[in-house]
Amino acid sequence: MRPAPVLALCAALAGTALLTGCGKETAAGAAPAATCASLAPVPDPAGRTWDDVRVVSGKCGPSGAPSTGFEVTNHDDEPLTYTITFTLVNGFGEAMDSVTRTVEAVKPGQTVRRPLDTAGGPGSARGYRARVTKVRSVPAKGASGGADSCPSSGVRITNDRGDAAMGLRVVGIHLVNCSGADYRLDGYPALRLLDADREPVTGVDILHGTAAISTGIGGDPTPRPVTLRPGESAYANLAWRNTTTDGTPVNAPYVEVTARPGDEPVTVTPELDLGTTGRLGVSPWTRTPDDRQPRPDQRPGASQE
Template sequence: MIAIRLKPTRGVVLGCVLALTASGCGLSAELDREFNSERTPAPSRTRAVPPPVSATPSSVPSVSVQPVSGCPSSGLRFAAGPIDGAMGLRAMTLSVTNCGEQPYELNGYPSVSVLDEAGDPIPGVRTIEGTQGVPMASDDTGPEPFTLEPGETAEAGLVWRMAAEDGTYLRVAPDKERGTVNVRPEWPLDIGPENLLGTHPWTPAPKSAS
């Protein structure tokens, strides 16, 4: 007796697959091979999960400061020098440069306030004209009037005794009659709270040797 092997047709395979699937025997791999002979990967059905939304979004306080470059509309550019410290006494040089086209008359002390990181004045810190009340500070010789020509720079000293709280910004003006601008020194000022900031008067900055 000759045995005859019958090659299963596409319809037979599909019928078997459907029958086995209905009975609980899944042949998804065989079905995939039958209808996807090129073995192309099936597209992923993974759904992207959106990132979590913070319940309390952080807000960083913004403090308006002097532009980093260029000449401000006032024609004056301020700068705060490094801090010198010895035996608890702190000293800093505040400078102002006439970057405009008009001369400025200076006669007196700078107007200075110390601000915290949020741009608020540090409680209890008072600015005085002169250095009286700041122990170990050098004597104040008093102001003398002079003209700050375009391109020239003037300087004024700031002195205080070391304390715990740091000041982040200085709100400065050539004097109490003119508009202020915020400047951020390179290093914080350990000046508050309840402290005195002494000021020296404006004087022409030494001219560099040509």
């Protein structure tokens, strides 16, 4: 197994980790607006650990004010982009909110510290404990990129949250041409399923088409060439059933998506809970309907006047 990432929350009060806001997250690689000074371990309450995650106390707010932040240390041998989900709970232990933070391109051996804001912003009177509830890390070179950035490949690939009903799961893989040139697709994306340690998942058949999973998804379009102009997008659906019978359920939180032969794979996190069915259906690339395409003023190079 690959070494787990080390993430740490720096709390204002030992054992309480009250969130009172501490400035905005900075761009990847830039120094954060506030630091977490005087770090010290605190007791390890349930729900605030993730593998090697440890809770520390410090001053993370503006001008060293007590507040809460988080820290990521990359123990892998390549740059990683982290997505961390925190659950905010009140003094009674009730979950009040969930926030997600992304830290891009953390170098091997590097520790990156970020403040963690509440919805009320810096100085908010709202106070919640922060718990780390999910950590996902993908190779930085294969990360999908943020909504305001465009990877060197010229396309941005993401997954949606999907739909679930009666054990049937459907998740969309979305590709946006964020370059300044046309981008051509043809057929099906190539997929590689990865477990929580980003190791290959075996024993799952990847089917071209979703009809074998369910006929109620709407049918598969016929594979055909799709040419995307700058700013246009396409999608492919992943479909499976999470039925569990005999055997060990298979979970694949990560999927490497290769949009077309010769492209570099991009790692997304659709969180596949495949049960024991051993099958995953994928539909061909299909142009996104015009009513869901980005507006002209959202396309690369469009006038912002």
